Amino acid sequence: MIEVDNLHKSFGDTHVLKGITTSFEKGKTNLIIGQSGSGKTVFLKCLLGLLTPEEGTISYEGRIYSKLSGDERRDLRQEMGMVFQGSALFDSLTVEGNVMFPLEMFTRQSYAEMKERVDFVLNRVNLVDAHDRYPAEISGGMQKRVAIARAIVMNPKYLFCDEPNSGLDPKTAILIDNLIQEITQEYEITTVVNTHDMNSVMEIGEKIVFLKNGKKEWEGSNKEIFKTDNEAVTNFVYSSDLFKKVRQMYIEERN
Numbered sequence: 306m307i308e309v310d311n312l313h314k315s316f317g318d319t320h321v322l323k324g325i326t327t328s329f330e331k332g333k334t335n336l337i338i339g340q341s342g343s344g345k346t347v348f349l350k351c352l353l354g355l356l357t358p359e360e361g362t363i364s365y366e367g368r369i370y371s372k373l374s375g376d377e378r379r380d381l382r383q384e385m386g387m388v389f390q391g392s393a394l395f396d397s398l399t400v401e402g403n404v405m406f407p408l409e410m411f412t413r414q415s416y417a418e419m420k421e422r423v424d425f426v427l428n429r430v431n432l433v434d435a436h437d438r439y440p441a442e443i444s445g446g447m448q449k450r451v452a453i454a455r456a457i458v459m460n461p462k463y464l465f466c467d468e469p470n471s472g473l474d475p476k477t478a479i480l481i482d483n484l485i486q487e488i489t490q491e492y493e494i495t496t497v498v499n500t501h502d503m504n505s506v507m508e509i510g511e512k513i514v515f516l517k518n519g520k521k522e523w524e525g526s527n528k529e530i531f532k533t534d535n536e537a538v539t540n541f542v543y544s545s546d547l548f549k550k551v552r553q554m555y556i557e558e559r560n
Contacts, residue, residue, distance in 0.1 A: 306328060306329065306330055306331050306365075306366060306495060307328065307329040307352065307363065307364070307365055307463065307495055307497070308328045308362075308363070308364045309325055309326060309327050309328065309329075309352075309361070309362075309363050310326050310361055310362045310363075310364075311324050311325070311326055311360060311361040311362075312324065312325040312326070312348070312351060312358050312360070312361035312362075312363065313358055313359050313360035313361055314344075314347055314348075314351060314356060314358045314359060315359060320519060321344050321347045321519050322344050322347055322348060322351070322358065322519050323518070323519040323520045324360075324361070324520065325344075325348065325361070325516070325519075325520065325521050326361075326521065327514050327521055327524055329495055329496075329497050329512065330495065330511075330512055331493055331494070331495045332489060332490055332493045332494070332495075333489065333490075333495075333496070333511040333512055334485060334486050334489050334496050334498060334509040334510065334511050334512070335495070335496060335497045335498065335511070335512040335513075335514070336497075336498050336499075336500055336505065336506060336509070336510045336512070336513045336514070337349065337497065337498070337499045337500070337513075337514050337516065338500060338501065338506060338513060338514070338515050338516070338541070339515055339516035339517060339522075339541070340517070340541060341501075342518075343516040343517055343518065343519065344516050344518075344519040345499050345516055346467070346499065348499075348516065349465060349467060349497070349499045351363065352465065352497060353385065353387065353465055354370060354378065354381070354382060357371075365381060365384075365462075365463065366462070368381065383411055383459060384459075384461055384462040384463060385461055385462075385463045385464075385465065386455075386456030386457050386458075386459065386461035386463070386464045386465070386494075387456055387464075387465050387466075387467075388449070388452045388453055388456045388464070388465070388466040388467065388469050388485075389452065389467055390467045390468040390469075390471050391471070391472075392440070392445075392448040392449055392451065392452040393452065394440040394448055394451060394452060394455075395440075396439065396440055396441060397439075398439075399436065399437050399438060399439055400427070400432065400435045400436055400437070400438055400439075400440070400443070400451050401420075401423055401427070401436040401437065403440070403451055403455055404423045404426060404427060404451065404454045404455045404458050405419050405420075405423050405458075406455065407455060407458055407459050408422060408423070408458060408459070411459065412459075422458060423436075423454075423458065424436075426454040426455075426457055426458050427451075427454050429454070429457075429488070430450040430451075430453050430454045430484060431450065431484075432447065432450055432451065432454065435447065435451070444477075445472055445473055445477070446473055446474075446477035446480065446481065449469060449470075449473065449477075449481050450481070450484065452469075453469075453481075453484060453485065453488070457488060457492070457494075460492070461494060462494065462495060463494065463495045463496075463497070464485075464488070464489065464494045464495070464496040464497070465496075465497050465498075465499075466485060466496070466497070466498040466499065466500075467499045468499060468500055468501070468502075469481055469482075469485065469498065469500070470482065470500065470502045470504075470505060475504065478502065478504060478505070479504065479508060482504070482505050482508045482509045483508070483509070485498065485509065486508075486509040503542060506527055506530065506542070507527055508527075509527075510526065510527035510530070511526060511527070512524070512525075512526060513525060513526065513527065513530055515530075515535075515537070515538055515541070517537050517541075522535065522537050522538065523535045523537070523538045530542060
């Protein structure tokens, strides 16, 4: 579990995060949603340790990040996996080379041990025949799966995904959502997904944190979000006719 208490982050005179308190649960897909400028990306970077908040704490299984030594922070970062918005694969490396890269950087495993682990995670994301192909030779959806394989190759306790469905067609986006949720539950990972995709909210939003103007405006599950009367949430989620119809269906079922 990741616990956040009264988090503040500013850049000069611009106060971006304004006292966020929440938690992200183990074995669940936790989503951060909100409009552009709401603070989602800054919040995610604070969770990753890439930005230092001025106030508040972030703790990982009771370990408060600001109180950790340099070595302890380095160890914690090795427990984190990250799926970047654009996949961030190395063009000059094969699929196998991309997934093996963290193992080469941070472990002392033999090549045979690394190869076995890479084969396992590529099989887990349904990429059994792509080892020798380069990123430019595979589809966007396959690139996302490679990025997920690389993110979990070190057996992380925490998985962070920044807009994992960006640039994907709806069918492929659903496949990626389902894969993230399956891996989260299978390996009991604390997964945090930064997204604007409302299909993701519907499909995998077991815990949702909605930010507005740097504050936590609302939190709950994908079932609860259809029942909320919070105007900021409903204006954001039901901006399309499709989601208005879904909300109406939930209201009718409740009545």
